[in-house]
Amino acid sequence: MIQETTFPYKPSEHECEKASNSYVMSLVAVVAGLPLPIVNLIATFFFFIANRKSTYFVRWHCTQALVSQMALLAMNSVGFWWTISIVFGNENVDNSYFGYIITILVFNLLEFISTMYSAIQTRKGIHVQLWFFGNLTNLICRK
């Protein structure tokens, strides 16, 4: 699920701090933005924009934090609007709804733990690659 690899170069203390902050940013925003699924993505996106001209190590981790948030955004948005349509609209609660909410809770929890772990390890200068999102970041992020 989480792979620790060697980065092409040894990042400086300052880079480690910035890269780690990209994950911390999304964690803080998750707490602040619940139940709105968009807030953490916006926070991570602005952090990504602010650091898009930074060093490769920082950019790489900002990108990984962003893409992992995007996947959650889609899942959480469906859950959010489904809930809204039940509370304010004509939809009814059923087993599929409960199943969906529990599924996204599991995925959110996994993402939360992996983001927290990534923040800690990156701060130590260890290059952490999340499953799927790490590979996706390798494809997107250019040296």
Added chain:
Amino acid sequence: MVNKTITQGIIILVLFFGIWFGLSRLDFMRYFHVSEARNNTEKKLGDLIWGQISETETIIRNDSVIKAVDKLIVPICEKNGIQRDSLKIHIIKNEEVNAFALPDNHLVIYTGLINKCDKQEAFQGVIGHEIAHLENNHVMKKLSKEIGLSVLLAATTGREAGTILSEIFHLLSSSAYDRSLEEEADMQSVHYLIKANIDPVPLADFMYQLSMEHKLPDNFYWISTHPESEARAKKILDHIKGKKIKKQQILKDAEWLDFKKMTGTL
């Protein structure tokens, strides 16, 4: 690298939908007692609101009136698989042209509505419309939407219950449902009438009749709270156009007039 990423993406998707599908097979509705909690809240609310109404309004307990109303409603229930006993029908002496549904299948009919209907089929159509709101759970949907579930629960636990119950009563008796819910109730009422061999045209005529009056007095609640009634009447007529409908009158004309007279003089 690209293939590996795509494979991993597909695995995540399969995992996501697999977990969702698997969890959906579990009966959460039973584990969380959703239906039970919903029914309890609805029952408590219905009883509380009806308790308040019965204290302030004049309830008609005249046997002849109750029997006549029953006679008009029973065929609709029987032909449409609705348990007559599940409906708690109350007739209130009030000049307002109004009928409305309350939580827990309470259906309130004002004598003003009976007096305003020229034909019994129009009265049956209006009652069918309110039964449709009850059968489709529109009442609780509307309350949850406009008042909120937490406030509804507070009303049943007694905290500031009086104010909330008055608000609920006002909301249900003098404001319309969403347009889509109103149209759904109209169409369902028409289906009820057709199945019970009752002509739905008088219902449309009744809507036209009330909407055409230049200045609606304040007590024309049922129509003034049901906007665009002219368009809805037209929709009903369009819906039944070309359909062969058996027309059966439950009460004879003289009986209907006697019934109206009786409710007017009570």
